[in-house]
Amino acid sequence: MSVGGRAIVCVGFALILLATLLLIATIEPTLEGTDFAVAMVVLGIGMGLIVSQLGNVVLSSVGPEARSEAGGLQYTSQQFGSALGVALIGAIVISSLGGNFGERIASNESIEPQIQQEIAVSLTGAVSFVTSADVTAAVEAAGIDEETSAATIEDYENAQLVSLKFGRLVVAGIVLISFFVSQGLPARRADELAAAPIAIEK
Numbered sequence: 756m757s758v759g760g761r762a763i764v765c766v767g768f769a770l771i772l773l774a775t776l777l778l779i780a781t782i783e784p785t786l787e788g789t790d791f792a793v794a795m796v797v798l799g800i801g802m803g804l805i806v807s808q809l810g811n812v813v814l815s816s817v818g819p820e821a822r823s824e825a826g827g828l829q830y831t832s833q834q835f836g837s838a839l840g841v842a843l844i845g846a847i848v849i850s851s852l853g854g855n856f857g858e859r860i861a862s863n864e865s866i867e868p869q870i871q872q873e874i875a876v877s878l879t880g881a882v883s884f885v886t887s888a889d890v891t892a893a894v895e896a897a898g899i900d901e902e903t904s905a906a907t908i909e910d911y912e913n914a915q916l917v918s919l920k921f922g923r924l925v926v927a928g929i930v931l932i933s934f935f936v937s938q939g940l941p942a943r944r945a946d947e948l949a950a951a952p953i954a955i956e957k
Contacts, residue, residue: 760940763805764940767801767803767804770804774794775927813828814829847921847925852914863910
């Protein structure tokens with residue numbers, strides 16, 4: 756018994772959703788451990804199941820004379836969707852990082868008001884997702900005292916985690932929507948439907 760493309764795609768989306776939720780629950784400043792590895796393996800399997808069926812679903816829905824155009828449109832759509840997704844999630848993560856970091860700095864009583872103001876001004880410009888080591892180097896270069904420096908770095912690391920988890924939560928929402936949209940995919944290939952016997956009601 757053959758498994759239809761719709762069922763495979765739905766299983767793939769379910770695995771990606773599971774992997775995304777696992778990443779949200781297990782992500783830490785140091786990406787180590789079995790939980791993270793398992794989440795990445797599940798994510799890879801889910802993506803593989805979906806990608807393996809893209810060409811199958813698209814090309815089987817048109818006749819032989821239109822398959823070259825359908826293949827070209829499929830490839831273009833994949834590249835456009837990939838670029839748009841990276842830009843969208845990247846913007847969400849960076850915006851969340853800047854906002855969350857600014858709020859943590861402003862509410863941290865161990866950081867002097869002057870330094871809070873300087874950081875707030877810096878966050879009004881371009882915000883980049885940098886490593887904790889880069890933040891440490893910048894704080895040390897600014898000549899900030901050790902206590903304030905430690906508090907600033909801790910706030911930044913916590914803001915990183917929150918922004919990454921928020922970005923993955925948005926991804927989970929998109930995957931969930933895609934799961935329901937995929938219910939409209941054909942359960943069987945067009946050539947299989949054409950070859951199937953037609954039941955005649957008596």
